[in-house]
Amino acid sequence: MRVDIVTIFPDYFSVLDLSLLGKARSHGLIDVRVHDLRDATTDRHRTVDDTPYGGGAGMVMTPEPWGRTLDAILGATAPDPLASPGVDGVAADDAPTDVAAPGVPSLVSHDDRERPLVVFPSPAGAPFTQATARRYAAESHIVFGCGRYEGIDHRVFEDTARRARVELVSLGDYVLNGGEVAVLAMVEAFGRLLPGVVGNPESLVEESHEDGLLEYPSYTKPATWRGLEVPAVLLSGHHARVAEWRHEQQIERTRAVRPDLLAGRADAAE
Numbered sequence: 001m002r003v004d005i006v007t008i009f010p011d012y013f014s015v016l017d018l019s020l021l022g023k024a025r026s027h028g029l030i031d032v033r034v035h036d037l038r039d040a041t042t043d044r045h046r047t048v049d050d051t052p053y054g055g056g057a058g059m060v061m062t063p064e065p066w067g068r069t070l071d072a073i074l075g076a077t078a079p080d081p082l083a084s085p086g087v088d089g090v091a092a093d094d095a096p097t098d099v100a101a102p103g104v105p106s107l108v109s110h111d112d113r114e115r116p117l118v119v120f121p122s123p124a125g126a127p128f129t130q131a132t133a134r135r136y137a138a139e140s141h142i143v144f145g146c147g148r149y150e151g152i153d154h155r156v157f158e159d160t161a162r163r164a165r166v167e168l169v170s171l172g173d174y175v176l177n178g179g180e181v182a183v184l185a186m187v188e189a190f191g192r193l194l195p196g197v198v199g200n201p202e203s204l205v206e207e208s209h210e211d212g213l214l215e216y217p218s219y220t221k222p223a224t225w226r227g228l229e230v231p232a233v234l235l236s237g238h239h240a241r242v243a244e245w246r247h248e249q250q251i252e253r254t255r256a257v258r259p260d261l262l263a264g265r266a267d268a269a270e
């Protein structure tokens with residue numbers, strides 16, 4: 001899988017050389033290329049921002065360096081005059097990708113599937129979830145564009161949508177200084193789902209959010225530590241009872257901290 005990342009802080013991504021993703025990169029399972037947006041500037045100061053039209057605080061990233069950088073990555077395909085979708089959000093994760101969330105114009109149609117995917121992290125985007133991570137892990141090429149300042153000139157999304165599938169994706173309901181941390185989180189979340197990245201693929205199946213619930217508590221040796229015992233059922237060797245206990249723990253934990261995840265689940269009815 002190929003991943004291109006556009007940023008004004010390429011050094012942020014040096015951590016992708018570490019740990020499981022670092023190994024995956026060195027084994028050729030994931031090909032990450034980081035591009036410095038400032039390399040596409042033409043002035044002495046390598047400027048990438050300017051004041052917002054209409055006034056307001058802060059600066060906005062100018063479209064030209066974005067256009068040049070994305071042209072170089074995606075190929076400077078001639079804009080399709082028929083494709084001019086508004087860019088306000090993305091197709092919902094749980095829906096087929098050609099169905100937009102209500103009130104949100106979809107940027108994706110059936111014919112689009114062969115187009116590259118370009119993801120712009122944004123607090124105004126659709127939430128990034130485990131379902132998004134799974135979907136991204138099935139892509140062959142994703143380009144990420146890291147915003148800074150007050151964000152990127154909106155026309156960059158519109159221009160990119162003429163030749164790629166564009167998604168605005170949020171890491172959560174808070175505001176970061178830039179898209180770099182969001183991209184790192186997303187790359188780690190889908191990168192570990194790529195075949196061969198995590199040694200034991202079964203460990204991926206039993207994790208929080210994979211079955212819509214939070215994971216059960218885990219224990220290892222010693223069986224007694226500082227007077228605290230491992231639950232007896234886990235020492236019983238009785239697989240069915242262990243599975244039942246774990247499922248109960250999942251429901252209990254999810255009910256305590258994320259009751260929203262239980263809506264409509266028959267196994268969680270009280």
Ligand code: SAM
Pocket residue numbers: 120121122123124145146147148149150151152169170171172173174175176177178179180182
């Ligand atoms: N003015 C923007 C707004 O209110 O929506 C926030 C801009 S933020 C200071 C700068 C950049 O950080 C954004 O363009 C985006 O790339 C990134 N960012 C901030 N919060 C984020 C979040 N929750 N999820 C994903 N990216 C985020």
